[in-house]
Amino acid sequence: MDRILIRGGNRLSGRIAISGAKNSALTLLPCALLTDEPLTLRNLPRLADVDSFGHLLNQFGVSTMIEGTRPDEFGRVMTMRASRLTSSTAPYDIVRKMRASILVLGPLIGRMGEATVSLPGGCAIGNRPIDLHLKALEAMGAEIELAAGYVKATAPGGRLPGGRFTFPVVSVGATENALMAAATAKGTTVLENAAREPEIVDLCRLLIAMGASIDGVGTETLTIEGRDRLHGATYRVMPDRIEAGSYACAAAITGGALELVGAEASDMRATLVALQEAGVTITETAGSIHVAANGPLQPVSLSTAPFPGFATDMQAQFMAMLTQADGASVLTETIFENRYMHVPELARMGADIQVTGRSAVVRGQSPLIGAPVMATDLRASMSLILAGLAATGETQVSRIYHLDRGYERLEEKLQAVGADIERVGDG
Structure with missing residues (x-):
């Protein structure tokens, strides 16, 4: 070693x-699951977690291609295309390697109406439960089941209706998952006491570039008007x-x-x-x-x-x-x-x-x-x-x-x- x-x-x-920001890249990558058109991310850092997330996306049928960069650019350029998702299950063998894998939960239920995701791993720096992720999705109409180390989320009728949720404590990851799920919900979702980290702003900007409707970017109250579909985009990681x-x-x-x-x-x-x-x-x-x-x-x-x-x-x-x-x-x-x-x-x-x-x-x-x-x-x-x-x-x-x-x-x-x-x- x-x-x-x-x-x-x-x-x-x-x-x-x-x-490019690791914490932002791992939030932007799962947005590829929300559209059948190509999503290109520039300035992606060359990191083990980014590679692992790319492998996780491949599990769902997402194609990933690394491109060359311009002389004035750092990092990598990756184009992802989820023309047809072949699975809605994120397996333990990949998810256990990093906690950020839980961020496929929101976009999978938003795109496919269902998601089965292993409970995540990552750094052992304390208790980091995902209960707020699940409560936010439940407030938006998801049905949640926990069994054998997996979370299964289902949208009745195949699409979340949307809803209102107030985070009892600020949670970056839960805000991110809820944002991605809300982007393609039937109706309006309001997230209160949402995280305001720059990485949340970066996610909002990418979703808007893909056609999402989000008000209150950078504030603790986010209002998302769900869209029938999102389109592709090219975006630079912060x-x-x-x-x-x-x-x-x-x-x-x-x-x-x-x-x-x-x-x-x-x-x-x-x-x-x-x-x-x-x-x-x-x-x-x-x-x-x-x-x-x-x-x-x-x-x-x-x-x-x-x-x-x-x-x-x-x-x-x-x-x-x-x-x-x-x-x-x-x-x-x-x-x-x-x-x-x-x-x-x-x-x-x-x-x-x-x-x-x-x-x-x-x-x-x-x-x-x-x-x-x-x-x-x-x-x-x-x-x-x-x-x-x-x-x-x-x-x-x-x-x-x-x-x-x-x-x-x-x-x-x-x-x-x-x-x-x-x-x-x-x-």
């Missing part, structure tokens, strides 16, 4: 191109705000300066504000964000929250960065109850972190020493990479398949800005 080796201490400097934030932390923890090419500041405002509070200089330009650490990092207190709050997907990276701050920082995780699994691994490298319940106190100016560490989930793996960049000696990060789910060409990008990092196999 591959590992990543990092010899720390190098100051990072240069430009990093930000890839830049990855979590990747951009991760590399911003890489600049900060190494006392470096990076230009994040393609990053969109409006999508990651809370991250940028937190970086500025930590003493990092942020300069926004057209088409990029410049991040520079010109002095000692300052301690901060942060609490994760749904957008526009501080993203839970940035908590682990900030924790690694704040081990080098001049004082004690406090991080509070409100989204997932088990998202501090990276703490023992950071402690192996010399970090001083005390966890009590959902809060973690990070005492800064800890001398980090390279050590063998193990990734426990996607964002935790990036926190270990960041710690390794700042550590003395060599850090070995194992179980990097987690990393490959969310960061495209990570070693190549970091090598280009001065990091001493490489991927090696056990052999």
Whole structure:
């Protein structure tokens, strides 16, 4: 199994191109199920999860074709066509690999009037039930049955009537599933207390490009007027705000300066504000964000929250960065109850972190020493990479398949800005 080796201490400097957003791509891909016409997505990141989702679409009879990109483009271009769906079942063997697979539930019931989907897998970062997905679909007229590890959803008469649902708590995935199902419902669907993440906005924009009628984009109330059918489209995936934030932390923890090419500041405002509070200089330009650490990092207190709050997907990276701050920082995780699994691994490298319940106190100016560490989930793996960049000696990060789910060409990008990092196999 591959590992990543990092010899720390190098100051990072240069430009990093930000890839298409993983979390958006995995939401846009299932939209191919909603139409019999071609759907082309540009700027798709080269990631294991994207490949897995493509294989899942193939299970339903969707053809997928990777095209060449223009010289000025990053990522991949994929054209999908679901001329005729041959199955409405998402099998366990594929779905278990990533939680995002549950997002085929909405479009399958919207297109075929039925769907059978295995309960999902993904990172083990806490209890992430799909009850809100199912309750939203039930409010829209679906009949739901759970049996033998599968969810079976049926639209009486072959098509959902639509309805009104208020999310008791904000749920990104449930909002996405409900949106896709509502796009081809008979009537109007109103989703209240809906998630407002940029990835939700990206999904709405694609659905509108395919002919959907959606009001309230970017707000907590979405009104979807169902259409008899949707058509094909060509659409560019938004830049990855979590990747951009991760590399911003890489600049900060190494006392470096990076230009994040393609990053969109409006999508990651809370991250940028937190970086500025930590003493990092942020300069926004057209088409990029410049991040520079010109002095000692300052301690901060942060609490994760749904957008526009501080993203839970940035908590682990900030924790690694704040081990080098001049004082004690406090991080509070409100989204997932088990998202501090990276703490023992950071402690192996010399970090001083005390966890009590959902809060973690990070005492800064800890001398980090390279050590063998193990990734426990996607964002935790990036926190270990960041710690390794700042550590003395060599850090070995194992179980990097987690990393490959969310960061495209990570070693190549970091090598280009001065990091001493490489991927090696056990052999």
